[in-house]
Amino acid sequence: xxxxxxxxxxxxxxDLTLRPxxxxxxxxxxxxxxxxxxxxxxxxxxGETLDHVLLAGLPGLGKTTLAHLIATRLGAxxxxxxxxxxxxxxDLAGILTSLKRGDVLFxxxxxxxxxxxxxxxxSAMEDYKIQIVIDQGVHARTxxxxxxxxxxxxxxxxxxxxxxxxxARFGIFERLDxxxxxxxxxxxxxxxxxxxxxxxxxxxxMIARRSxxxxxxxNRYLARLRDVAQVRAGNRISAKxxxxxxxxxxxxxxxxxxLHRRILGALVGAGGQPVGLKTLAVSVGExxxxxxxxxxxxxxxxxxxxKTPRGRKATExxxxxxxxxxxxxxAQLF
Numbered sequence: 001x002x003x004x005x006x007x008x009x010x011x012x013x014x015d016l017t018l019r020p021x022x023x024x025x026x027x028x029x030x031x032x033x034x035x036x037x038x039x040x041x042x043x044x045x046x047g048e049t050l051d052h053v054l055l056a057g058l059p060g061l062g063k064t065t066l067a068h069l070i071a072t073r074l075g076a077x078x079x080x081x082x083x084x085x086x087x088x089x090x091d092l093a094g095i096l097t098s099l100k101r102g103d104v105l106f107x108x109x110x111x112x113x114x115x116x117x118x119x120x121x122x123s124a125m126e127d128y129k130i131q132i133v134i135d136q137g138v139h140a141r142t143x144x145x146x147x148x149x150x151x152x153x154x155x156x157x158x159x160x161x162x163x164x165x166x167x168a169r170f171g172i173f174e175r176l177d178x179x180x181x182x183x184x185x186x187x188x189x190x191x192x193x194x195x196x197x198x199x200x201x202x203x204x205x206m207i208a209r210r211s212x213x214x215x216x217x218x219n220r221y222l223a224r225l226r227d228v229a230q231v232r233a234g235n236r237i238s239a240k241x242x243x244x245x246x247x248x249x250x251x252x253x254x255x256x257x258x259l260h261r262r263i264l265g266a267l268v269g270a271g272g273q274p275v276g277l278k279t280l281a282v283s284v285g286e287x288x289x290x291x292x293x294x295x296x297x298x299x300x301x302x303x304x305x306x307k308t309p310r311g312r313k314a315t316e317x318x319x320x321x322x323x324x325x326x327x328x329x330x331a332q333l334f
Contacts, residue, residue: 018195021072022072022073023069026065028215036066036069036070039051040070040073044074051170051171052153052154052169053152053154053174054154054155054170055153056157056159056175056176057157058178058214060214061216063155063176064106067080076102077104078106080108081106081107081108083111083113084112086107086113087114093120093145096124096130097147101148103151104150105151107152108155109155110156111157125152128149177213184208188207188218192222192226195223197226197229198236200236203238206239206246210254211255213298213301221246221251224249225242225245225246228244229241254302256321259286260299263284263296263299264305266283267280268324270313275312275313280311280312303315304318
């Protein structure tokens with residue numbers, strides 16, 4: 001079961017249903033949530049707009065949810081867009097000039113902003129002013145427009161792609177880390193209650209262990225196991241039902257989905273020798289960026305693959321996970 005891409009209708013509906021409505025409802029990321037809550041409360045007490053916020057971390061860890069919580073606590077309107085949707089500075093100018101004082105502008109995947117658009121944001125973030133070009137050719141002239149003070153919240157899965165001048169303009173920077181099993185179990189139990197499905201603690205633990213440290217994945221698995229329970233088990237997810245559901249979804253005990261195993265299979269097929277990202281993407285039929293952002297981090301984190309200057313290579317753990325003796329595979333290669 002491939003992961004849903006950001007913006008997929010099913011994922012959006014699920015996120016809206018299960019999204020926490022206040023900081024106190026947010027499970028996990030305790031230090032990050034505590035700091036953001038303090039910064040927001042301080043801004044409210046001073047009657048000022050919140051400093052610009054940059055949230056970094058892997059997909060599904062709660063960056064968008066935190067942006068909504070910040071806007072809600074500030075009592076501000078949140079305007080949401082994404083880096084790929086803003087192609088020209090004129091597109092951004094239209095958004096910025098429509099913001100009211102205190103509004104929150106949320107830009108997801110902010111590292112994908114074109115360079116010219118990113119630079120256009122500099123004066124907006126620092127001085128709350130932008131330059132607009134009127135007319136063309138010899139008659140062209142620029143007009144400076146003042147903006148209402150606003151808060152920009154940027155979310156990125158690729159912090160390293162942001163330029164240093166851009167990062168420096170964010171007064172608040174927080175990185176979100178993968179969740180532990182205990183927090184994910186709590187999230188699953190809370191989500192099950194919201195979805196109106198009964199789940200035993202052992203099944204919640206099983207979902208948590210296979211969710212690769214990601215609440216979005218945990219909620220997605222819960223939703224699919226709910227479907228299985230509704231059809232086969234009277235709307236109750238038992239431990240046995242969870243095992244059967246994961247078998248149907250083709251998610252193994254390590255939390256690896258079909259494409260994870262295909263990636264490992266391609267690397268194992270190389271006998272443990274390094275494989276370039278482009279070659280790997282062709283081998284498994286997936287985009288390079290999707291492999292690098294969605295699938296690879298967990299495989300590296302769990303010690304299934306290693307990144308080297310020459311490419312990715314399978315570890316002994318990857319061979320063993322696929323039931324292959326690493327020594328015999330390397331012997332066959334040579």
